[in-house]
Amino acid sequence: xxxxxxxxxxxxxxxxxxxxxxxxxxxxxxxxxxxxxxxxxxxxxxxxxxxxxxxxxxxxxxxxxxxxxxxxxxxxxxxxxxxxxxxxxxxxxxxxxxxxxxxxxxxxxxxxxxxxxxxxxxxxxxxxxxxxxxxxxxxxxxxxxxxxxxxxxxxxxxxxxxxxxxxxxxxxxxxxxxxxxxxxxxxxxxxxxxxxxxxxxxxxxxxxxxxxxxxxxxxxxxxxxxxxxxxxxxxxxxxxxxxxxxxxxxxxxxxxxxxxxxxxxxxxxxxxxxxxxxxxxxxxxxxxxxxxxxxxxxxxxxxxxxxxxxxxxxxxxxxxxxxxxxxxxxxxxxxxxxxxxxxxxxxxxxxxxxxxxxxxxxxxxxxxxxxxxxxxxxxxxxxxxxxxxxxxxxxxxxxxxxxxxxxxxxxxxxxxxxxxxxxxxxxxxxxxxxxxxxxxxxxxxxxxxxxxxxxxxxxxxxxxxxxxxxxxxxxxxxxxx
Numbered sequence: 327x328x329x330x331x332x333x334x335x336x337x338x339x340x341x342x343x344x345x346x347x348x349x350x351x352x353x354x355x356x357x358x359x360x361x362x363x364x365x366x367x368x369x370x371x372x373x374x375x376x377x378x379x380x381x382x383x384x385x386x387x388x389x390x391x392x393x394x395x396x397x398x399x400x401x402x403x404x405x406x407x408x409x410x411x412x413x414x415x416x417x418x419x420x421x422x423x424x425x426x427x428x429x430x431x432x433x434x435x436x437x438x439x440x441x442x443x444x445x446x447x448x449x450x451x452x453x454x455x456x457x458x459x460x461x462x463x464x465x466x467x468x469x470x471x472x473x474x475x476x477x478x479x480x481x482x483x484x485x486x487x488x489x490x491x492x493x494x495x496x497x498x499x500x501x502x503x504x505x506x507x508x509x510x511x512x513x514x515x516x517x518x519x520x521x522x523x524x525x526x527x528x529x530x531x532x533x534x535x536x537x538x539x540x541x542x543x544x545x546x547x548x549x550x551x552x553x554x555x556x557x558x559x560x561x562x563x564x565x566x567x568x569x570x571x572x573x574x575x576x577x578x579x580x581x582x583x584x585x586x587x588x589x590x591x592x593x594x595x596x597x598x599x600x601x602x603x604x605x606x607x608x609x610x611x612x613x614x615x616x617x618x619x620x621x622x623x624x625x626x627x628x629x630x631x632x633x634x635x636x637x638x639x640x641x642x643x644x645x646x647x648x649x650x651x652x653x654x655x656x657x658x659x660x661x662x663x664x665x666x667x668x669x670x671x672x673x674x675x676x677x678x679x680x681x682x683x684x685x686x687x688x689x690x691x692x693x694x695x696x697x698x699x700x701x702x703x704x705x706x707x708x709x710x711x712x713x714x715x716x717x718x719x720x721x722x723x724x725x726x727x728x729x730x731x732x733x734x735x736x737x738x739x740x741x742x743x744x745x746x747x748x749x750x751x752x753x754x755x756x757x758x759x760x761x762x763x764x765x766x767x768x769x770x771x772x773x774x775x776x777x778x779x780x781x782x783x784x785x786x787x788x789x790x791x792x793x794x795x796x797x798x799x800x801x802x803x804x805x806x807x
Contacts, residue, residue: 332539339483340532343490346514346521354484361481362439364474368465369439372446379449403599407553409444410560412485493531494524495728502697502727504629505622507784511730534614542607550603555611557600561593621776624769628777628807631768632759633667635805640671647716655686657717661752662687665787666694675757675801691740691747692720695731695791702726709739719745733791754798756787764806774807 373379381387392399416428447461457464466474500506512523542548568586571577577585600608666673673692680686703726712720723736733754737747761781763774788798 329539329543333536335479335483336532336535336539339486339490340528340535343528344512344514344523344525346523354487357480358484359435361477362435364477365443366439369442369444369446372449372465373442376449376452379445379452382445382448400599401602403596404553404602405549407557407596407600408549409440411552411556490528490531491521493527494522497524497527498522498730499727500622502725502729503699504697505626507625507780508787508790510785510789513730538610541610547607550600550607551610553600553603554608555615557593557597558612558615561590561597564589564593620773621780624773624776625780627769628774628781631807632761632805635807636674636757636759637668637671639674639677639803640668641677643672643714643718646672646677647714647718650686650716655680655684657688658685660687661689661691661747662755663691663693663747663752664755665791666692666757668694673755673757674803675755678801678803679755679799686717687753688717689747690718691745692718693723693736694721695723695725695736697727698724700726701728703729705739709736709743711740711743711745713745721745731791733793749794749797752797754788754793756798756800758800758802759805760802762804762806766806768807777807 391402416432443462443465446465450457450461450465454464463471463474494511497506497509498511501508501511509524509526512525514521514523538548538551542551564586567589568582571582571586572579604612662676664673664676666675676690676692703724707724709724710722712722714720721736721740723731723739725731734749737749740747759781761774761778763771763778765771768774769777787793788795
């Protein structure tokens with residue numbers, strides 16, 4: 327029954343994602359306040375029954391426990407680490423709320439409530455060791471057990487929603503930064519930029535989550551996988567913090583090493599404790615993480631190789647203008663926008679179009695959309711326009727990794743910069759490359775085939791940049807990777 331109810335809740339949760347969480351988001355806060363208030367009261371009640379438990383704040387108990395039997399202590403550390411599960415939601419939701427709101431909420435509500443509850447469970451175990459079978463629910467009076475279970479279920483659903491929303495946000499950032507192919511991204515709220523829905527990610531999460539439930543069956547079986555995943559996350563976060571402090575904040579090596587090292591000692595200790603669970607389900611998140619990592623670096627590397635191959639076919643703009651001056655082609659009314667991934671050189675789509683059709687539009691615009699390594703780029707920095715003469719213009723549009731490119735917004739910014747590009751009557755030329763794996767230096771053949779497969783299934787640029795499909799002209803080309 328529990329397994330069936332769990333699967334039903336999961337299916338309903340993932341089916342609901344397409345409708346957005348703006349409507350029910352208003353109840354998330356009150357429900358979580360009730361939840362944390364409840365576990366705090368339960369814990370406080372347990373502490374009052376056995377006040378001696380507060381002596382656990384003294385580190386001497388833990389030191390003596392570990393010294394008596396280090397092997398046993400390492401195993402217990404792996405179980406103790408599970409008290410911080412849920413911390414990954416804090417990282418996932420940084421993009422939604424920012425660090426200030428998360429810090430304020432964490433230190434004022436969840437942390438005190440959790441500490442009180444864990445001390446209360448400890449007090450219960452001191453008086454009744456047999457309660458170790460399920461100390462959380464046995465901490466509550468028998469009359470409150472029935473309402474406590476639905477409340478815990480709702481709290482778990484809300485926590486799951488936070489992780490799902492965070493996954494959507496991180497996916498959008500990965501797309502913008504060029505680590506995964508373009509995907510369909512739907513905005514489910516007209517007021518909140520963070521309220522998005524990514525259908526492909528939702529399906530993948532649903533399949534993997536349901537598969538994990540069917541494989542592990544119980545929460546105790548899942549504990550090993552959860553512990554390995556979270557302890558690895560904490561260690562990697564500390565390493566990333568070190569890189570950030572050195573390369574972005576400019577900290578000295580000594581300062582960065584001392585601060586990061588103090589965290590890393592704790593993280594690696596917990597990671598070693600949880601490593602004992604790798605053969606008991608802990609290998610599952612590692613396999614999933616490694617697979618996603620190889621997909622991301624393959625896409626990133628593949629895009630770099632593709633850009634290099636395309637540059638080999640690129641004609642310098644000065645040379646093109648000289649050829650046009652020597653042999654002027656027929657110029658037809660209207661505007662042609664050639665979208666190109668690099669602001670250097672001439673888009674191959676233009677050269678191919680000129681070679682086959684022997685005509686050029688009166689106004690030619692080379693448009694490059696770039697994603698900066700910042701969350702947001704201000705409107706005044708959005709678009710730069712460069713005029714090259716003979717009706718040629720180069721436009722570079724810059725976005726942050728938390729923003730979605732929009733062709734209408736770009737054209738409006740161009741008009742502000744003195745370049746009028748009416749949407750009606752403008753033809754957008756896009757390159758459509760057919761990728762072929764080859765033995766040229768770059769990547770292994772299997773990675774090139776994987777990159778070609780992802781490229782074929784990526785969301786069309788027409789949909790991603792919100793370009794009217796009946797105004798798009800695609801120019802195909804074969805490219806050997």
